[in-house]
Amino acid sequence: MSDRRLLGALGALLLVLFVASLAIGPAGEGFGASMRALFTGEGGPIVAVMREIRLPRALLGLMIGATLGLSGAALQGFLRNPLAEPGLIGISGSAALGAVIALQTGLAAAFLLALPLAALAGAVIAVAVLMALAGPRGTALTLILAGIAVSAFAGALTALVLNLSPNPYAAADIVFWMMGSLADRSMVQVWLALPFMLTGSVMLLSLGRGLDALTLGEDAAEAMGVNLARLRLVLVLGTAAVVGAGTAVAGAIGFVGLVVPHVLRPYTGGRPSRLMPASALGGAAMVLAADVAVRLIAPDRDLKLGVLTALVGAPFFLRLIWQTRRAGR
Amino acid sequence: MWGFARASDLIAVAVLAALSPVGGAALGDPAGRVALGDAGLRVSLADAGVRVSLADTGGGAVRSDTGGGVPAPARVVSINLCTDQLAMGLAAPGQLLSVSWLAADPRSSAMAAEAGRYRLNRRQAEEVYLMRPDLVLAGTFSDPAALALLRRLGLRVETFAPVTSLRGVRAAVLRMGRLLGREGAARAEVEKMDVALARLTPPKGLPEKTAALYYPNGYSPGGGTLANAILAAAGFRNLAARTGRTGAGTLPLERLVMAAPSVIVTSHPYPGASRAEAILRHPALREVEKTAKVVYSGPSWVCGTPEVVKAVAQMAAVR
Numbered sequence: 001m002s003d004r005r006l007l008g009a010l011g012a013l014l015l016v017l018f019v020a021s022l023a024i025g026p027a028g029e030g031f032g033a034s035m036r037a038l039f040t041g042e043g044g045p046i047v048a049v050m051r052e053i054r055l056p057r058a059l060l061g062l063m064i065g066a067t068l069g070l071s072g073a074a075l076q077g078f079l080r081n082p083l084a085e086p087g088l089i090g091i092s093g094s095a096a097l098g099a100v101i102a103l104q105t106g107l108a109a110a111f112l113l114a115l116p117l118a119a120l121a122g123a124v125i126a127v128a129v130l131m132a133l134a135g136p137r138g139t140a141l142t143l144i145l146a147g148i149a150v151s152a153f154a155g156a157l158t159a160l161v162l163n164l165s166p167n168p169y170a171a172a173d174i175v176f177w178m179m180g181s182l183a184d185r186s187m188v189q190v191w192l193a194l195p196f197m198l199t200g201s202v203m204l205l206s207l208g209r210g211l212d213a214l215t216l217g218e219d220a221a222e223a224m225g226v227n228l229a230r231l232r233l234v235l236v237l238g239t240a241a242v243v244g245a246g247t248a249v250a251g252a253i254g255f256v257g258l259v260v261p262h263v264l265r266p267y268t269g270g271r272p273s274r275l276m277p278a279s280a281l282g283g284a285a286m287v288l289a290a291d292v293a294v295r296l297i298a299p300d301r302d303l304k305l306g307v308l309t310a311l312v313g314a315p316f317f318l319r320l321i322w323q324t325r326r327a328g329r
Numbered sequence: 330m331w332g333f334a335r336a337s338d339l340i341a342v343a344v345l346a347a348l349s350p351v352g353g354a355a356l357g358d359p360a361g362r363v364a365l366g367d368a369g370l371r372v373s374l375a376d377a378g379v380r381v382s383l384a385d386t387g388g389g390a391v392r393s394d395t396g397g398g399v400p401a402p403a404r405v406v407s408i409n410l411c412t413d414q415l416a417m418g419l420a421a422p423g424q425l426l427s428v429s430w431l432a433a434d435p436r437s438s439a440m441a442a443e444a445g446r447y448r449l450n451r452r453q454a455e456e457v458y459l460m461r462p463d464l465v466l467a468g469t470f471s472d473p474a475a476l477a478l479l480r481r482l483g484l485r486v487e488t489f490a491p492v493t494s495l496r497g498v499r500a501a502v503l504r505m506g507r508l509l510g511r512e513g514a515a516r517a518e519v520e521k522m523d524v525a526l527a528r529l530t531p532p533k534g535l536p537e538k539t540a541a542l543y544y545p546n547g548y549s550p551g552g553g554t555l556a557n558a559i560l561a562a563a564g565f566r567n568l569a570a571r572t573g574r575t576g577a578g579t580l581p582l583e584r585l586v587m588a589a590p591s592v593i594v595t596s597h598p599y600p601g602a603s604r605a606e607a608i609l610r611h612p613a614l615r616e617v618e619k620t621a622k623v624v625y626s627g628p629s630w631v632c633g634t635p636e637v638v639k640a641v642a643q644m645a646a647v648r
Contacts (some may be wrong), residue, residue, distance in 0.1 A: 027583040045617075049583045052613035103602040167601035169545045176604050184547065184582045184608050302547065302579055 003274055006267050010281035014062070017288040021058035024292055025049070026299045056187045061288045063190070064182075064250055067197050067242035069283020070276055072257020074204045077211035077272030078235050081140045082262060082320055086243045087254030087306075089147030091126045093154035095240075095247035096177040098122025100158050104165050116196050120244030126150050127236045135232075140324055179306030180251030182291050189249035200241030201280070203234050208273030215270065253306045255313020256283050262320065401510025402464035402485075407432075408452040408475075409468035411632035412489050414440050415505040416466055417447070418634065419514050426460055436599065439628040439636040454478040464508065492633020494558045495526065501633050518635050525638045529645045531564035538648065540592040541568040541585050542626075543614070545605035549580035555633055556594070556626070563644030565592065586613050592647050593617065594624045622647045 022038065023031050029046045037043035038050040068086060075084040086092050102108040102118035129150055134143035158177055162170040210231045213221040222228060246253070260282040261275055268274035290308040297303060405420060406427045407413045413432035416425050417440050429452050431437050432444035450456050454475040457465060465479055465486045480486050487508055492501050499519050506515020540560050542549045550556040550567075551574035557567045568590050569580045585593075593614075598606045608614070624647055629639040 025583050026581040027587045029587070045586050045589055048586050048613045048616045052611070052616070053583055053586070103604070106602070109602065165601040165603070167599040167603045167606070169599065169603035169605035170601060172546070173604045184611055186612050188612075300574070300579060300581060 003268075003278075006264075006278055007281060010278060010285065014281055014285045014288070017285050017292065018058055018062060020292050021061055021288050022050070022054050024295055025054055026295075052186060053184065056185050056190050057182050057291070058288065059190050060182050060185050060193070060250060061291045062284045063193060063197050064246040064253065065256060065284035065287025066280040067201060067246055067283070068253065068256040068287065069260040069279035069281070070201055070204050071239045071242050072283070073261040073272060073276045073279035074207060074211065074235060075239060075257070076261055077275070078207075078214065078232070079134070079138075079143060080215070081143055083140050083144055083258070083317070083324065085255065085258035086123075086239065087252055087256070088151075088258060088317070089126075089130055089143060090150030090152075090154055091123050091130070091239065091243050092247050092252035092254065093151045093158070093178075094126035095119040095123040095244045096252050097154045097158045097161070098244065099248040100161050100173075100177060104161050104170070112192065116192055116245045116248045119248035120196065120240050122154070123240035123244040123247070124236065126154065127240055131232065131236065175304060176251045178252055179304035179310075180247075180253035181302060181304050181306075182250055183294075183302045185249060193245040193249045196241045196245035200238045200245070203238030203241070205276055207231060207234060207238070208276060211272035211276075215272070251304075251306065253287065253309055255309045255317065256286055258320070259309075259313050259316050260286055262316070399510075402462075402508070404460070404462045405464045405466065405509065406450065406457050406460050406462040407466040408450060408457060409466065409471055409489065410437055411468060411491070411501075411634065412466035412505070413444065414438065414632055414634045414636065415489070415501060416509065417443050418518065419502070419505050419509055419511045421509070421511060424509060426462060427457075435628070436597075437628055437631060439632070439634070439639070441628075458482055458484070466505075466508070492555055493553050494555070495562060495637065497555075498522070498633040498635065498637055502635065522635045522638055526562060526641060529563065529638070529641050531645065531648055535564060535648070538565055538592065539568050539571070539588065539590040540565040540594055540624075540644070541580065541588065541590040541621075542594045543580060543585060543609070544596055545603065545609065547579040547582060547608055549578065551575045551578055555637065556630055559630060559637060559640045560594075560644060562641045564648055565644060582608065582611060582613060586617055589617060590621055592622045592624055592644075594626050594644075597625050 023034060027034075027046065027049045029037075029049070033043055034046060034050055034054075037046040038055065041047050041051070072085050075086065075089075076082055078084075096119070098118040098121050099108075099115055101122075102114045107114040107118065130143065130146050133146040138146075155178065159171075159174055162174055162177075165171070210221070210226045213224045213226045214228075214231075216224075218228060257279075261279045264278045264282050265275055268278055286309070287305070290305055290312075293308055294303045294305055401421070401424070403424060405416060405425045407416045407425065408429050410429060410431040413428035417428060417432070425447060427448040427450045428444050430449040432447075433441050433449055435441040438444060448460075450460075452472065452475065457475075457479060462484060465476075465484050467476055467486060467488045469488045469490045471488065476486050476488070489501060489504070492498050499522070502515050502518050502522075503512070506512045506518075542556050542560070549569040552567065552570035553575040554577070557570055560567045568585065568588050569578065571588075595609055598609065624643055626640065626643075629636040629643075
């Protein structure tokens with residue numbers, strides 16, 4: 001499939017899901033009235049519902065899904081490992097730890113940007129540790145094992161910090177940080193995450209050519225003039241920026257960066273430069289679809305988004321391991 | 330005679346015997362040491378289980394205020410916030426030994442100052458057992474493992490279900506009165522409460538107003554809950570119950586914004602941050618609060634005790 005047709009099809013799907021995300025919610029107002037309220041600002045309380053609740057939710061779903069798909073594709077390209085995914089290998093978990101520390105120390109209340117910055121710092125540490133342990137020359141198994149260790153450590157520290165909080169609700173927040181949710185976010189979170197996500201996305205998309213060269217092996221890539229050290233640095237910072245910002249506002253949402261690049265890879269000829277933009281659109285579609293499903297399945301329950309992505313993603317992951325195992329034999 | 334019903338009983342008794350004054354071990358706890366001197370503590374281990382009985386506390390038995398009948402329990406320990414408050418309100422001097430630490434937290438407990446006079450427990454079976462109570466008061470949702478262990482050790486454990494109506498408050502007060510041998514005091518409390526509630530009942534014919542209960546994570550009790558009963562007693566309809574929902578649950582912020590209730594009942598944030606409470610600062614909620622009255626529900630909303638009168642009065646004031 002040509003790039004234009006693939007991206008066009010994904011874009012159309014994304015548009016439908018974005019409108020669905022704006023239209024579906026417990027308020028139970030008609031589609032026409034809802035859209036009129038959104039654009040004209042007239043129509044009573046539905047205006048606040050559309051502009052303050054649904055719009056930020058749909059925008060965040062779009063942004064977080066796109067960056068998760070993009071960073072998953074970039075990580076898999078760099079590590080040449082189909083199992084690499086920010087949630088699975090502990091980057092999201094470490095970002096959540098950073099965010100929780102910023103919230104519990106009061107830093108986030110004193111200084112608004114402290115929340116995404118702390119999450120970014122957590123993500124940088126995780127990516128750096130993973131690169132050191134299981135860089136391009138590490139096996140798939142090393143990466144997954146390192147990821148399990150990083151995830152477990154970050155998860156334990158997150159639970160520790162939240163359990164020690166004087167706030168009785170903090171411990172209940174553990175579910176949010178581990179599973180993620182877009183419920184009842186506001187435009188504040190959109191503005192908080194947007195600059196980091198834009199910067200990180202531009203950084204990751206700029207790596208396309210280098211990652212393409214890397215598919216031929218490190219020596220070939222260097223011979224083609226790719227600066228591997230610089231590529232690694234940009235990848236680490238770009239991934240940390242998008243995953244950190246997304247986790248800081250919506251918790252850790254897993255498996256998106258795993259499933260989407262894998263589904264789209266056959267249509268992109270296995271070239272990271274083509275896979276990355278497609279995965280961004282596909283990831284946004286997946287998170288928006290999951291977030292609409294969450295609202296349809298249990299409208300009054302705040303079912304966590306990560307529950308759905310994991311229900312889809314975990315069987316997928318098992319299949320991937322099975323394939324990797326057979327290929328390695 | 331030394332047979333045990335279960336191996337776990339043996340282990341539990343062994344652990345507790347090693348810790349308790351009976352075993353001769355000096356216990357760091359001063360209360361324990363005083364009791365060692367003058368209390369005739371007998372431990373009898375029967376085939377059916379283990380029974381611990383206290384012959385004499387040295388302080389004399391507490392007399393029932395109805396006179397005669399069974400002697401009232403003399404060493405009562407409560408491990409549930411709500412039984413803590415019911416017991417503190419009714420117990421005779423010296424009858425109640427310990428209440429849970431939550432009872433001393435002014436954010437949860439309407440009787441935090443009173444709780445300071447009692448020994449505070451952390452609701453662990455071990456520390457409760459070591460106080461050698463003759464009656465343990467707990468909630469039906471207290472840790473079942475702790476309650477099962479205390480029962481196996483032969484202690485009398487009475488549990489109270491969460492109260493969900495004003496009639497339930499009366500029943501709980503009267504039952505606590507019976508358990509403590511303080512029926513007279515309990516009846517007086519109920520009468521006082523009924524007089525106060527009658528004064529707060531809204532006059533007939535007032536237009537119905539809607540109140541929304543809205544707590545961290547969007548939690549909003551529906552019908553068949555104490556908060557719902559408090560609203561009803563002050564003449565309010567509970568928004569969460571309007572769709573027929575009963576019990577615990579959440580209210581989507583969208584639905585609250587659409588309904589534009591005349592009163593929003595919420596809570597003050599705790600120190601330290603939580604994402605659960607962040608929803609109470611959502612811009613859409615702030616928008617509703619411009620036209621609605623905001624009531625902060627305190628500890629008088631938490632438990633089915635005569636304190637609920639204060640909660641009803643709070644709502645009546647914004648009616």
